[in-house]
Amino acid sequence: MFRKFSFLKVSFHIVLIFLFTSCALRAQDTKGMANQYVIAPGEVRLVDFPVNSKESKFLCRGSEVKFAQRNGRGLAFVMESYFSNLTSFGCQLIEGSKEIYSINFSVVDKPYKAEQLKVDSKKIKLSPKDELRVAKEQAILNKIYQSSIPDFLFTEAFKQPMDSLITSVYGTRRVYNKQKKGQHLGIDYRAAIGDKVPASNAGKIVYSGDLFYTGWTVIIDHGLDIFSVYGHLSKTLVSDGDIVRRGDIIGLSGNTGRTSGPHLHWGTKVQGQYIDGLVLIDESKKYFK
Numbered sequence: 220m221f222r223k224f225s226f227l228k229v230s231f232h233i234v235l236i237f238l239f240t241s242c243a244l245r246a247q248d249t250k251g252m253a254n255q256y257v258i259a260p261g262e263v264r265l266v267d268f269p270v271n272s273k274e275s276k277f278l279c280r281g282s283e284v285k286f287a288q289r290n291g292r293g294l295a296f297v298m299e300s301y302f303s304n305l306t307s308f309g310c311q312l313i314e315g316s317k318e319i320y321s322i323n324f325s326v327v328d329k330p331y332k333a334e335q336l337k338v339d340s341k342k343i344k345l346s347p348k349d350e351l352r353v354a355k356e357q358a359i360l361n362k363i364y365q366s367s368i369p370d371f372l373f374t375e376a377f378k379q380p381m382d383s384l385i386t387s388v389y390g391t392r393r394v395y396n397k398q399k400k401g402q403h404l405g406i407d408y409r410a411a412i413g414d415k416v417p418a419s420n421a422g423k424i425v426y427s428g429d430l431f432y433t434g435w436t437v438i439i440d441h442g443l444d445i446f447s448v449y450g451h452l453s454k455t456l457v458s459d460g461d462i463v464r465r466g467d468i469i470g471l472s473g474n475t476g477r478t479s480g481p482h483l484h485w486g487t488k489v490q491g492q493y494i495d496g497l498v499l500i501d502e503s504k505k506y507f508k
């Protein structure tokens with residue numbers, strides 16, 4: 220009888236200790252989730268925070284990150300560059316001169332694979348004429364990327380532009396024709412010449428034309444420094460200034476620009492850096508349907 224009692228007493232204590240520690244851990248986790256994020260090079264995180272004033276500024280690494288205001292909350296996509304030096308950083312919401320809210324990001328490394336590719340040698344060693352063309356195009360693109368619309372133009376989550384096989388993932392380190400090194404900062408989808416290419420989310424067409432590297436290209440501004448790029452098209456079906464919805468057909472896939480065969484190249488840019496579109500999709504689903 221005595222032995223049984225003591226066994227019950229011991230088990231009761233174990234249950235109590237277990238309950239106490241699991242509650243304590245959970246409380247700590249919840250607190251950590253609001254203000255502490257983990258991010259890797261080439262990734263993005265959707266953060267939200269309380270906002271009271273339209274004049275507030277959200278700063279990450281000391282630079283302003285534009286955010287949307289929805290139902291008293293601020294929503295921002297914070298990116299970490301592919302070329303990260305893995306330094307942790309903080310973001311602060313500033314109202315007037317006061318810091319209202321702060322978020323910490325720990326940056327962890329992420330291994331990206333390598334691949335070899337064979338492309339037209341004229342797209343590797345550029346002629347002076349092509350170098351001039353690339354410089355002109357870069358100037359046009361820089362201007363586009365610096366004048367994003369100051370609010371989200373989408374109300375749904377991002378989606379992959381195609382559901383075909385991904386033939387090259389984001390971040391792959393590339394060696395072109397065994398001589399030129401680069402990084403593949405987009406996602407390649409298997410596509411034939413002439414397959415329909417839908418928009419991955421709603422936005423405004425800010426470029427539709429022929430570029431040296433990505434061939435016939437469409438660029439969509441989704442607002443607040445978020446852009447998506449569709450490259451190597453055989454034809455574009457939209458014009459500058461068009462407003463598109465998620466899923467609208469913006470062009471047909473092809474083989475133009477620097478390619479090793481027909482496919483769709485999908486790039487996603489946040490705050491001036493190409494980030495992994497699959498991470499952008501997952502993060503956008505945290506708030507949008």
Ligand SMILES: [Zn+2]
Pocket residue numbers: 387403405406407483484485
């Ligand atoms: Zn690509």
